[in-house]
Amino acid sequence: MTTVAIIGCGRIANNAHLPALSELENVRIKYACDVIESKAEVAKEKFPKIEQVITDYKVALADAEVDAVFVLTPNYAHYTITMDALKAGKHVLCEKPITVNYPLSVEMANEAEKQGKILNIGVCNRYNKSVEMLREWVDSGKFGNVYHVYCSFRSFRSIPGLGGDFTTKSQSGGGVLIDWGIHFFDLILYILGGAKLKNVTCDAYCEMAKDMKSYKYKGMWAEDTKNLDGTNDVDDFITGYVRTDKASISFNGAWAQNVDVPEMYIDFLGDKGGARLQYGDKFTFYDGQTLESFKPEYDIPNMYKCEDEAFIKSIETGVKDKNNIVNILESMKLLDALYESSEKKAEVKF
Numbered sequence: 001m002t003t004v005a006i007i008g009c010g011r012i013a014n015n016a017h018l019p020a021l022s023e024l025e026n027v028r029i030k031y032a033c034d035v036i037e038s039k040a041e042v043a044k045e046k047f048p049k050i051e052q053v054i055t056d057y058k059v060a061l062a063d064a065e066v067d068a069v070f071v072l073t074p075n076y077a078h079y080t081i082t083m084d085a086l087k088a089g090k091h092v093l094c095e096k097p098i099t100v101n102y103p104l105s106v107e108m109a110n111e112a113e114k115q116g117k118i119l120n121i122g123v124c125n126r127y128n129k130s131v132e133m134l135r136e137w138v139d140s141g142k143f144g145n146v147y148h149v150y151c152s153f154r155s156f157r158s159i160p161g162l163g164g165d166f167t168t169k170s171q172s173g174g175g176v177l178i179d180w181g182i183h184f185f186d187l188i189l190y191i192l193g194g195a196k197l198k199n200v201t202c203d204a205y206c207e208m209a210k211d212m213k214s215y216k217y218k219g220m221w222a223e224d225t226k227n228l229d230g231t232n233d234v235d236d237f238i239t240g241y242v243r244t245d246k247a248s249i250s251f252n253g254a255w256a257q258n259v260d261v262p263e264m265y266i267d268f269l270g271d272k273g274g275a276r277l278q279y280g281d282k283f284t285f286y287d288g289q290t291l292e293s294f295k296p297e298y299d300i301p302n303m304y305k306c307e308d309e310a311f312i313k314s315i316e317t318g319v320k321d322k323n324n325i326v327n328i329l330e331s332m333k334l335l336d337a338l339y340e341s342s343e344k345k346a347e348v349k350f
Contacts, residue, residue: 001026001027001028002026002027002028002067002068002312002315002316003027003028003030003065003066003067003068004021004027004028004029004030004066004067004068004069004070005029005030005031005032005033005057005060005063005066005068005069005070006018006021006029006031006032006033006043006050006069006070006072007033007034007057007060007069007070007071007072007073007081008033008034008070008071008072008073008074008077008095009032009033009034009036009039009040009042009043009072010034010039010072010073011222012072012095012122013032013043013070013072014042014043014046016124016304017070017072017093017304017308018043018046018047018050019047019304019305020302020304020305020307020308020309021049021070021308022047022049023305024305024308024309024312026312027308027312028049028051029047029049029050029051030051030052030060030063030065030066031050031051031052031053031054031059031060031063031066032044032047032050032052032053032054033053033054033055033056033057033059033060034055035055036055037053037055040053040054040055041053057069057081057084057085058084061084061085061088061090062088066090067090067091067315068090068091068092068093068118068311068312068315069081069085069090069091069092069093070092070093070094070095071085071092071093071094071095072095073095074165074171074172075097075099075100075165075171075172075173075178076099076100076165076170076171076172076173078094078095078097078098078099078100079099079100079104079107079108082094082099082108082111082119083107083108083111086108086111086112086115086117086119087111087115089115089117090117091117091118091119091311091314091315092112092117092118092119092120093119093120093121093122093307093308093311094108094119094120094121094122095121095122096121096122096123096124096182096183096186097121097173097178097182097332097335098121098325098328098329098332099173100172100173100174100178101173101332101336102329102332102333102335102336105325105329105332106329108325109325109326109329112325118311118314118315118318118320118324119324119325120307120310120311120314120321120323120324120325121323121324121325121328122307122323123182123183123186123187123323123328123331124183124303124304124307125183125186125187125190125303126186126187126190126307126322126323127301127303127304127306127307127310127323128187128280128300128303129298129299129300129301129303130277130281130282130283130298130300131187131190131191131277133283133296133298134191134268134275134277134283135190135191135193137275137285138191138192138193138268138270139193141272142270142272142273142285143268143270143271143272143273143274143275144270144271144272144273144288145270145271145272146192146246146247146268146269146270147247147248147269147270147271148247148248148249148250148269149188149192149247149248149249149250149266149267149268149269150249150250150251150266150267150269151184151185151188151249151250151251151253151265151266151267152251152252152253152263152264152265152266153176153180153181153183153184153251153252153253153254153263153264153279154252154253154254154257154259154262154263154264155254155255155256155257155262155264156218156256156257156258156259156260156261156262157208157215157216157217157218157256157257157258158217158219158220158221158255158256159208159209159215159217159220159232159236159255159256160179160220160221160222160225160255161220161221161222161223161224161225161226162209162212162215162220162226162227162228162230162232163212163226163227163228163229163230163231163232164222164225164226164227164230165225166179166222166225166234167209167230167231167232167233167234168230168231168232168233168234169231169233169234172234174234174235174335174339175204175206175234175235175236175238175255176234176235176236176237176238176253176254176255177204177235177238177253177335177338177339178335179255180253180255181238181251181253181335181338182331182332182335183279184251184253184266184279185242185249185251185331185334185335186328186331187266188249188266189244189330189331189334190322191268192244192246192247193246194327194330195244195245195246195247195330196244196245196246196330196350197242197243197244197330197333197334197337197350198243198244198245198349198350199242199243199347199348199349199350200240200241200242200243200334200337200338200341200347200348201240201241201341201346201347201348202238202239202240202241202337202338202339202341202342203238203239203240203342203345204235204237204238204338204339204342205235205236205237205238206232206233206234206235206236207236207237208236208237208255208256208257208258209232209236209256210232212228212230212232213228217256235342236254236255236256237252237253237254237255237256237257238251238252238253238254238338238342239251239252239253240338240341240342242334242338264278264279264280265277265278265279266279270288271288272287272288272289273285273286273287273288273289274286274288281300282295282296282298282300283295283296307323310322310323311323333350337350
């Protein structure tokens with residue numbers, strides 16, 4: 001039995017990890033922690049497996065019964081809480097992004113190695129059946145030479161929690177790129193089989209809510225955290241180009257654009273075949289030899305449950321899995337380089 005503590009009782013805890021962990025018979029949820037006690041209390045009501053509510057995560061770190069913690073807080077807190085947990089001898093699953101920048105992410109990886117603890121990152125798409133199949137098909141040569149990948153993560157006026165943590169760079173590390181882009185770029189690098197970065201160029205824009213009080217929208221993720229007297233200094237649109245040792249990647253991403261056509265997909269282009277993956281869903285394969293297209297038949301299991309099961313197994317076996325931080329650092333390095341390119345208005349080389 002693995003005993004865990006949940007640190008941060010917001011949306012990702014309630015919508016993803018707590019439902020998954022509640023189904024795992026070999027997991028005991030001893031603590032739910034949030035600085036807003038009522039949020040932890042609500043979580044305990046929804047998920048009876050939670051035994052205690054606390055507001056100070058260090059209570060859980062001091063408890064010898066706790067084997068692991070789930071760090072499900074806003075981005076800026078990932079580093080401090082994870083480092084404290086590792087030094088306290090706990091295994092950690094930290095939600096994406098690792099933290100607000102690459103150097104701090106490397107520090108976290110080094111600390112996990114020093115302490116001999118498992119540190120997994122919540123890039124859940126690595127456990128999406130579609131992503132796993134695409135990686136297998138790329139490895140088996142079904143695409144031939146995959147020479148280019150195009151990805152689009154664009155939506156219509158959907159800036160989350162405007163003026164709050166999501167749009168305050170000191171809290172989040174960035175906007176649409178670090179929030180949505182990390183998932184897209186990480187699964188691309190994973191499918192390509194550990195592609196190494198060569199150079200990048202990028203432009204980032206903060207255009208759609210420069211005057212936050214006049215910003216119009218149909219719906220807002222995390223609207224309860226918005227603060228129209230707060231800060232909006234992050235990217236709501238991002239575009240650029242990446243060269244790796246395996247394929248080039250071009251992309252456009254938008255939290256908010258004045259085109260009401262959501263486009264959340266990735267195209268993998270090979271000389272024998274190609275595929276379009278609808279984000280979070282299935283893909284269509286286009287055979288360059290037969291000129292036919294088809295959608296493979298398969299079920300998509302709950303990727304959060306798969307992710308959490310894999311983390312618990314890693315704790316039990318000591319074997320690092322595909323979501324271990326050492327396998328995610330290249331994705332974080334890419335995000336930092338893209339932001340650097342945008343700031344310098346120049347190409348960044350590795």
